[in-house]
Each structure stands twice: as C-alpha cells, then as structure tokens.
Amino acid sequence: MDATTRDALVKLVENVHGDRCVDVVLSDMMANTSGNPIRDSVASLDLCMAAFEFAAVMLKTEPSSAFICKYFMSREADEFRKDTLECRFSNVRAVKTAASRSESREQYWVCRGFLG
Ligand SMILES: C[S@@+](CC[C@H](N)C(=O)[O-])C[C@H]1O[C@@H](n2cnc3c(N)ncnc32)[C@H](O)[C@@H]1O
Known part of the structure; x- marks a missing residue:
C-alpha cells in the first residue's frame, strides 16, 4: 500500500490502538x-x-520519543x-550510517522529544 495515500495513513492509525501511544516511529x-535528482528528492x-504525518498523530509527547526517517539530502x-521537524521536536540530528556509500545523498533524521 502506498504510504503517501490517505487510506494508508488511516489503516496504519487503525492498526495501532490509541492515540499518542507510540515511543518510536522509524521510516x-x-x-x-x-x-533524476530532483524527482528522487521529491x-x-x-x-x-507521510511518515511524519503518522508520527505526529501517534508519538508520545515525551523527551524519549523518537522519529527516525531516511531521506535524500536536498534544499527541500x-x-x-527547519520548518517542520525542528518546530515539533526538541532535538533533530542528521545521521549518515556507516552502511551508506559516501557519494550517496541518503541520510537519516533522528528527531528526539516530540513536542506535539
Ligand atoms: C530501503 S528499502 C527498506 C527495506 C526495509 N528496511 C526492509 O528491511 O525490508 C525501501 C522500502 O521503501 C518502500 N517504499 C517505497 N515507496 C513506498 C511507498 N510509497 N509506500 C510504502 N512503501 C514504500 C519500498 O517498498 C522498500 O521496501
């Protein structure tokens, strides 16, 4: 199921019982x-x-809650x-894993402490 669709979000939320009950969302x-670098970034x-939308409904608003998400580096x-993650979490870091090739634009955001 395409995670960017409304149906997918609704199904995911239905499968986790109760709002704000999740400690970690990892995408x-x-x-x-x-x-095409622009198409890939978009x-x-x-x-x-889509992952953040799920996290925003489900994550506990606690200092230990975490949203970890793979992304391609880009201006967008x-x-x-800056406009979303840093406003909604107390700490946001970009992490490149050892398994990721140095020339790859792939990284993870590690966001801690969901603020709601
Ligand atoms: C790097 S792989 C992740 C592999 C995963 N960690 C595992 O161990 O199976 C990227 C995954 O993103 C999924 N994916 C890509 N576009 C998607 C979308 N629109 N909705 C849901 N999943 C998607 C792909 O199907 C693929 O399994």
Whole structure:
C-alpha cells in the first residue's frame, strides 16, 4: 500500500490502538531512484512527510520519543527539517550510517522529544 495515500495513513492509525501511544516511529522507506535528482528528492520527501504525518498523530509527547526517517539530502529536505521537524521536536540530528556509500545523498533524521 502506498504510504503517501490517505487510506494508508488511516489503516496504519487503525492498526495501532490509541492515540499518542507510540515511543518510536522509524521510516526506512525510499522510492526507487530514477536518476533524476530532483524527482528522487521529491519522492523521498513525500515519503518523509507521510511518515511524519503518522508520527505526529501517534508519538508520545515525551523527551524519549523518537522519529527516525531516511531521506535524500536536498534544499527541500533542509526546509522540511527547519520548518517542520525542528518546530515539533526538541532535538533533530542528521545521521549518515556507516552502511551508506559516501557519494550517496541518503541520510537519516533522528528527531528526539516530540513536542506535539
Ligand atoms: C530501503 S528499502 C527498506 C527495506 C526495509 N528496511 C526492509 O528491511 O525490508 C525501501 C522500502 O521503501 C518502500 N517504499 C517505497 N515507496 C513506498 C511507498 N510509497 N509506500 C510504502 N512503501 C514504500 C519500498 O517498498 C522498500 O521496501
């Protein structure tokens, strides 16, 4: 099921019983790359936004709650971090895992302390 659709969000929320009951939301979603950097960045950010939408409904508003999300580095991703993630979490870091090739634009946001 396409996670960017309303139906998917509704089904996900239905499968986790009760609002604000989740400690961690981790999204490893990534669209197949097309070779077009702009298209790939947009597709990646759409998935991040879908994961965040779920996290925003489900995460506990506690210092220990966490949203971890794979993304492609881009100007739009920087804006999403600044305008959304940094406003909704007490701490946001970008992490590149050892498994990720150095030339890859793939990273993770590690966001702690959901503020609601
Ligand atoms: C890097 S793989 C993650 C693999 C996963 N960690 C695992 O162990 O199976 C990226 C995943 O994102 C999924 N994906 C890509 N676009 C998606 C979408 N629109 N909705 C839901 N999943 C999507 C793909 O199906 C793929 O399984």
